[in-house]
Amino acid sequence: MKKLFYTVGVAIFLSCASTNKQNTLETPSALSENKVAPKLVVGIVVDQMRYDYLTRFWNHYSENGFKRLVKGGFTCRNNHYNYVPTYTAPGHASIFTGTTPKNHGIISNSWYDKFEEIYIYCVSDAAYESVGTENNAGKMSPKRMVVTTITDQNRLHTQMRGKTIGVAIKDRGAILPAGHTANAAYWFYGGEEGKFISSTFYQNELPQWVKDFNDSGKVASYLTTWETLKPISTYVESGADNNNYEHGFIGKSTPTFPYDLTALSKENGNYDILKTTPFGNNITTDFAKAAIVGEQLGQDDITDFLTLSYSSPDYIGHNFGVNSKEVQDNYLRLDIEVASLLSYLDEKVGVGNYTVFLTADHGANQVPAYLNDYKIPAGYAKEKELSKKLKVFLGETYRVSDLVVNQSNNQLFFDEEKIKENKIDRSNLQRELKQFLISQPEIYKVYTREELEENSSNDKIKRLVQFGFSQKQSGDVVYLDFPAYVSYPEKGSTHGSSFNYDTQVPLIFYGKNINQGETYDRTEIIDIAPTISAMLGIAFPNASTGKVISEVINK
Incomplete structure (x- = not known):
């Protein structure tokens, strides 16, 4: 038994000594799998x-x-x-x-x-x-x-x-x-x-x-x-x-x-x-x-x-x-x-x-x-027009048109100071905006911050949004366009959606x-x-x- 331990010890020593790098380290896999x-x-x-x-x-x-x-x-x-x-x-x-x-x-x-x-x-x-x-x-x-x-x-x-x-x-x-x-x-x-x-x-x-x-x-x-x-x-x-x-x-x-x-x-x-x-x-x-x-x-x-x-x-x-x-x-x-x-x-x-x-x-x-030329549903989301409609809606509903301080990456960010100043309930504001956005013809799904901070559900699209949503950095309302709808010029391709044409990519090892x-x-x-x-x-x-x-x- 002692001879066996000695033989194993020598083998380990020689294995460690075999690398040619100064201040040598064992190769990572060698530690467990040789x-x-x-x-x-x-x-x-x-x-x-x-x-x-x-x-x-x-x-x-x-x-x-x-x-x-x-x-x-x-x-x-x-x-x-x-x-x-x-x-x-x-x-x-x-x-x-x-x-x-x-x-x-x-x-x-x-x-x-x-x-x-x-x-x-x-x-x-x-x-x-x-x-x-x-x-x-x-x-x-x-x-x-x-x-x-x-x-x-x-x-x-x-x-x-x-x-x-x-x-x-x-x-x-x-x-x-x-x-x-x-x-x-x-x-x-x-x-x-x-x-x-x-x-x-x-x-x-x-x-x-x-x-x-x-x-x-x-x-x-x-x-x-x-x-x-x-x-x-x-x-x-x-x-x-x-x-x-x-x-x-x-x-x-x-x-x-x-x-x-x-x-x-x-x-x-x-x-x-x-x-x-x-x-x-x-x-x-x-x-x-x-x-x-x-x-x-x-x-x-x-x-x-x-x-x-x-x-x-x-x-x-x-x-x-x-x-x-x-x-x-x-x-x-x-x-x-x-x-x-x-x-x-x-x-x-x-x-x-x-x-x-x-x-x-x-x-x-x-x-x-x-x-469209092949009669497949597709189209263009017009963000500037949506922004104008949004301001009108907020003005009519809350008498304050600039409650959203930023609209980008299909997200709305609230102006927290304006919300406090006008004593607006954030939960109600999220729900109202959700109803407004989902009524727009190019918008497919809308999620509020409160919904996204809940546990993941069986809604696969919602889960994709949740995994891309940072509690610290993301906005207060997230909206998604219909499949094949993009906010982009009418020529060339883009990306960013939750659909297979954007999510499926090669992987080869x-x-x-x-x-x-x-x-x-x-x-x-x-x-x-x-x-x-x-x-x-x-x-x-x-x-x-x-x-x-x-x-x-x-x-």
Whole structure:
């Protein structure tokens, strides 16, 4: 027996001594399962990717991009957001915190702060300065996200030895996934500069590798002509190239291929035009590759994180709509970018040494005008008209027309001082406004604060609203439009609703410690962080409410 204890003790000692990192740590999974954690986890978020983009364009994809992930990994084919609103900032925060806006605090991209009485942006922070530009575009931090991310937990678990780098075109797409403890987050500033920047929240100066990338001319090389990747006649999965449902670019009379980006850039924000083309994805991949080398990600036995958000699909979808040739071409080109990134990871980190998950922050709707042309119920909610009607109603009912101090994100915020001054009962006001709103032709559901603070019910829509409702930050009345109704211009697509076209998004796990397979059981976006946490053997994010998708993990 003593000899057995001695043998086991020596084996444990040798296992701990085998890592090649200074001040070594055991790999997280080795503590319980004698499994080796991946050297690098890459969390990919595609901004505005409906689930059906995987299936609709499947026959056009190569074997090395989306198909490689699906065939070699684990696909969740019934994956949804479990809250509203389905916007970019809450989506990115929910993926990496494993919980909903109710808990993590990022209730929209921007929202009304009823305590400061100002409208705020999700990652703005005047306490910090821009790094890499004189513009204020770098005055950002993740402070409004009040919980930890999986990236934070990995940093804590490894005593800050595991690195985290966040990359995106959008600031919020880089900052929120990277968390509070990230080594750095980088996002793209266009205009006349066309470079990646950061914030003094992370560092006071850009690393040399970032400066080198910005000086390389790589970004400028993409001011070229955007033509379809394949003959446009083969794009039978999308609508006509010339139609009445798309915005296009200033300076071009029709939203049709080809697009001379050099010529068009002058009237479309100079380098900013690249955001609304697939070349924004190329720039993102190029910078991510530079980060892998520059930060030596995945080069030792302690897990690093690269969070990577492809922002351009969202810009393209908003501009051209989900049924456009431009959206189809974007996804065929994004498939190439995914393939290129995987090949690069194979080369730099090693086949079998990394884990990837790919998902999206929301889906998108068909253009209502397009649906109307096919006699499908759809329409446009006119917020300005609703606001005018609201003031008239309040004036007639309470003789005070400005009891609502803010109307945004389908929420009404009360003016508390006016309510007290006029001795108005808040409960009655909520009920009266509910009755008024539900009488409006485009409004489908209305919930009061009192209703949303009650326990969850069997009303599935109400539960989605509750999970997106922050007791501290949200308004006093929440209203939802009918399916396929949007508050948006009459061209292009948008998102934000509780319906399947916005909530259902892809979810694919791939690589080290991941099973091959698929499930049609319902999974939710908040399940990603606990699943990756369990795979790594680290603590879940501190407010996580998701479940582990156990069939994903190779036990």
